[in-house]
Amino acid sequence: MDTTEILIKIRKIVRSVDIESKKIQKEYGVSIPQVxxxxxxxxxxxxQSTQGEIRKFLNLNSSTVSGIINRLERKGYLARLPKSGDKRVVNIALTSAGDTLLSKMPSLLHEQLSEKLAQLDAELLQQVxxxxxxxxxxxxxxxxxxxxMLTMEEDLEESFDNQDI
Structure with a gap:
């Protein structure tokens, strides 16, 4: 196999992620990070969870997560709820509209890949x-x-945080 074949295979992966992202956005009106x-x-x-816990899970910066939460709240897919006993803390809660949206969506590419990787024997998984x-x-x-998670919507600056470019 020459190097061109390797580059084509990498491009197929990147393109598949991009196509899925655009399809989800078009059909459901949300981005992959929002999903x-x-x-x-x-x-x-x-x-429900806190914004900090969501940020850690998504591995994105605070401003990016704030934007995701704001857009989802405007669409009615989640709500901000003050934590009982501590009004300084706000919980982010999934609404019934958000749950309904999720129930209509197909499984994402990264979920399918994760399931298939889990089925590989240990030696092949290590080779990959x-x-x-x-x-x-x-x-x-x-x-x-x-x-x-496989996604194309992360901010470019997020991908290069703490780097000398």
Whole structure:
């Protein structure tokens, strides 16, 4: 296999993520990070969490998460609720409209990939990980921040935080 074939395979992965992102945006009116935020709330205790917990889960900066939450709140998919006993803390809660939206959506590419990777035997999974680590090293992108979810909407500045570019 020559290097062109490797580049084509990488491009196929990137393009698939981009296509999925655009399809979800067009059909459901939300971005992949917004879907991930709603999924996180659905899986959280009492369908709610704090903005800080959402930020940690998404591995995005505070301003990006604020924007995600603001847009979802405007669409009625989540609500801000003051925490009982401490009005300084606000919980972000999934609404029934947000839950309904999630129930209509297909499983995301990163969820499908995660399930298929989990089915690989340990040796093959290790080979995949080593191959990807080699690519990251060759491209000198070890310091690029990345979420464990496949998404195209992360801010470019988020990807390059704490780097000398």
């Amino acid at each position: 991930l935020c709603l999924n996180f709330l659905r899986d959280s205790k009492n369908y 990980e080593k191959g990807l680590e080699t690519l990251v090293t060759i491209m000198d992108i070890e310091k690029v921040n990345a979420s464990p």
